[in-house]
Amino acid sequence: MKRSNAKIISTTFIILLSIFCFFKSTPVKADSLTAKYSMDIELNGAKKTLAGKENVSVHNSSGADLKELVFHLYPDLYNKRETMPFSYTNTKNVPLTEEEKGDISIEKVLINGEDTKFTEDNEILKINLEKNLKKNDNVNVSIQFSLKIPKGTSRLSYFNDVYSLADWYPVLSIYDLKENRWDETKFYPIGESNYSDVSEYDINIKVPKDFVVVSTGKEKEISSTDNKKVINLTAKNARDFIIMISPYFKCISKEIDGIKVNSYYLSTDDKSLVDIAQSVLDASVNAMKFFSQQFGKYPYDEFDIVESYYEGGAMEYPELIQMPKYVTSIEIQTPSTKRYIDAKPSIIQGAIHELCHQWWYVTVGNNEYKEPFLDESFATFFTAYYFEKCEGQYSPNAVLRSLRYSFSKLAEINPKILNLPCAGSSVDKFGNDKTSYVQAIYVRAPLILEDLRKMVGQDSFLKIMQTYFKEYKFKNSSIEGFLNIIEKQAGSKIRDYIGDEIYSGEYKAENLKPTDEEINQIKHETLKEKIKASEQANGSVLGSLLLRVENGEKAIIVKPSSLTKEEEAFVNSKLKSYFGNSYNKLSIQSDNSVTENELKNSNIVLIGNPWNNKIFSLMANNIPLSINKTRVFAQSFSENSDSVSGIFSAKNPKNDQNIMLAIFWTKDVSTDFYFDTYANPESIMIESQFILSIDNKRIETGKF
Template sequence: MDRRFKVKAVSMLLLVSLISSCSREEPAVSSAVSTLSAETILELPAETTHDFVELPSDMSQQVPVVPVGDNGFTAPEPGFEITRPDRELYHYDMDLTFDPESNTVGGHVVFTFYNDSEDSWDKLCLRDHSAMYTEPDIVGVEGAEGNNAAFTVIENITDMREETSLEYIRDEDVSVIWVTLEEPLKPCERMTLEYDFTATIPTVPDRDGVYEGVYNVTYYYPILSEYKDGEWAHSPYFLLGDCNYSEVSDYDVRITAPSDYILVTTGTEVSREEEGDLTTYTYYAPFVRDFVFCASQNFVVEEGDWEDVHINVVYSSETSHITDEYVESTLLTAQESLEAFSDMLGRYPYEELDVIISPIFAGGMEYPNLVIVSAPTMDPDLLDPWGPKLITVHEIGHQWFFGIVGSDCYNEPWLDESLTSYSEWLFCTYYADIYGEYDTDPYADMDITNEYYSSSFPLNRPYYEFEVSTYSADVYLRGRLVLRRIEEIIGRDEFTAVLREYVRRNAFSNADEEDFFEVLYDCCGTDNEELNAIIDMAFDL
């Protein structure tokens, strides 16, 4: 055989294999490629020896399913095990320094990822949401005016495929960072991006900021955004939801901090090493969407467990109105939430859950393995104990709807907040014998089909199409009531089975409304007139 023909033949076989892999189908010619000799492979030109990833054809959770109803629909049983994704994940290796004297955090990042789309990427989109605190009117946080916010300093961006230095520009939306690749990243091709950064922690009582000696360090490192439908997601910062839209990754993180600070983070602590007045902590956080931490010299940690999950309830000793009763109640709520949601939605798949009672001016905020609950809501002069209890339940519910099953919180907020608000109702039903169902839900008897609520719909629209003044009522409350109405129509056991199957099919990926309704219609069919009526009323499909 002519040598040039032999090389072309091998190249074509490899190309077919890569295309098959990137389309997430079983590679039709992989066996043919594997039979080629090493000598033949070495004859390939250098430019074809890129580092590629092979993705599985089915990325759903491979767990037993059982029949639900009589139309052939199957779903996992209650309490099914949610396990690590069966594919290669992105990986962040971060060596950080937390400096409370200068209110900064920074360091070196080694980020390994791959192109999981069918398009070549000639640029990357990173998000620097912390930069938005330079524009207090957009952030909309009380006390943000005059804070010390600054753009994150990003340096030494390097594409390690050829050790090429890269440049970046900020968009008009300063949280959007575009990094141009000198060599496009092909479908399924892997690369490592290295960079250094220094982020300023804003002096605001918010989800990303420091206030009353408590640091919430959440939007601090440039994180890769999500690529979907031919473009990078770069929606604006918004106040009422999580702004990060990212892929699940593994994190290996080292943080050097003053030894008199207590750090609470995503993931689990692996080791610590003291040197003088500093301590270097090593953490491992597998298959999560982000890595965040909270820190304070005044933290008090109340520990507990739910089965083999360790729980930390953390608060500042300087917050005088946080009583032992509230702390014990919060720990109990965390245990109850893990029990209820693990049973109804699938078992919590991580080793730890942290609940931080922090002086933020919001109800709460969710992050992987860590939730923040507002200390002001626990002021006994403002709310009865049931208020902060449901806030804690809600934020822990996000570990399933945001953490395990991701979504585009800006363009499809109902998949994030309506489902999680509905999980509050599931919590009430699970503990009906203890707390009651309807007694704990002041909106239980609201008729969502009343014409008065028509302006709330369609529910499936982007954040910017809602009125800011009614967004919370529309998405959190009325979205929850729509889902409760669906539950009433098809049955609670059937609807929780739908949610488990939705989790099974989409765990550790980013789902959209098509994924949700596909599962719902697989369960109920498309000819249920009562169900169709509520869906037609509440959604624009």
């Protein structure tokens, strides 16, 4: 791919820019914000570095006099592989190359325009204050830094000229008055560890002229030269600040209730990938409207969805979500086979999960390291809640299937999930066990919210969430704060019950297990979804006609007019086995009465063989299986026998937009004929186009 020819910043320019940044610092009037950030930064595309001058106006709202200021330096965690955020490509035994290493270096710090001492160690910048910063007083901190951007596909990285700048700058820590200390928690490899107050940002970034800049807040070009441009980035009430940069971004947009939603995608000639970007945009707009109605209005003017090379799934930031590279299909590997499914549904589901974080983490904040339940478990539950309300309870992403059923099945397979660290655990309680973290926080803990909903009812549940959102908007909450809201709205008994579930390491969600009826319907819906996915890859399969009927399409059973009672009973039993509750939706005709128009405009279930069913005979030359009294054969196989029975699926010869399912026999209707809809759905209903019984002894399945 084409790489930029960004100029290297000259020494003179750095010195002049440094002087400008440091001398423009002036005391500010106290207000409710803990910090206001202004920055001047420049991307060096050749060296993959960022030169920065950060000015922070700090208001001491901690409630204590402060002897020092503490900033997080999250880029330092990219110095070695074992401290990097978890990704699917991490190999801890393989050391990072120099290109893959990231680092931030603090070059100079001024307090109110005066040089000051500082230490930079272990992801923490500590700045000594010659005079204590009194309660409600203000101070200006100017930090000159340089950032080495690591090559890779993590949150802070560059790859193929797509730059992801997440957790990239010195960010003011939070002072804990109860513990009388600054938060110095290192970023943990599992989950997220962000914890900060909302702030105001005003950033000027210089980039190559052909680069597109997408960020938290709003972007506006303010100057340009022949090969460079400066973009001003501004945001209010932002918990942190993300910048995405690339010359390959293209954008499509929609507006919803005065909010501009942008879907940025990497330029491509593949229309199916552009279609994914459009589908993600459409789904996000719908979800934004839904969540705004359920909890409280999305509180910003813009929202960006950005495709990138990120390999951690997808990631949330204020006013922006980072998506992975879009693909059209996902490989599913099973012990017996490999198949591909449509990637779009899972991409959309991921986007909606990250959008949900705009309410639970971005607007209502929390300490992600100590209490991931409040953001990850909330976003997981309400994503499933969204699909339940918009697609029905049997949607694969809805609460019943994605949470209740998934947890009950997982508990059967691996009972240890019942004894994982509790929902109220901090991320370090999981060590380096990513699987346990996912099972505890994304699978088990969201069920606590479903339990709360069932206990108090839908209306009261939403009232709790709306009150919680309003109470902690642009603030940091805690589990204790959430429980307090529950108590105010539903009483102390409900609060205590939910509190016990959050802090119990043996939470089993027994009362949320799906009923037998729900389980049977889930299995049926799953079968239909797999049939549909297989059709996209293989064409019609044995389950295709069932799917058509259940989707409301017309189907006609065409029987020979000369069936014996034995044959009639066999045919009816097989059809009822295949169609289940949908059997009564079918029309039944004999080969003598069905019309040409009915055959053309319907899906067909053809019964018998070419010599006892005249419709079978008329279609014999246009179906993939040739049948006579001593031989059954297709292009890829041949069976010589006078006793073959079977079932196969093909396009309707009268109209290839419809499906034909044929149940046939060459000698007698055999009671030994094997066809059970649910006995082995993976190989029969989903993967196969035919099943044959030869001499009642041998079964063959496959594709034509």
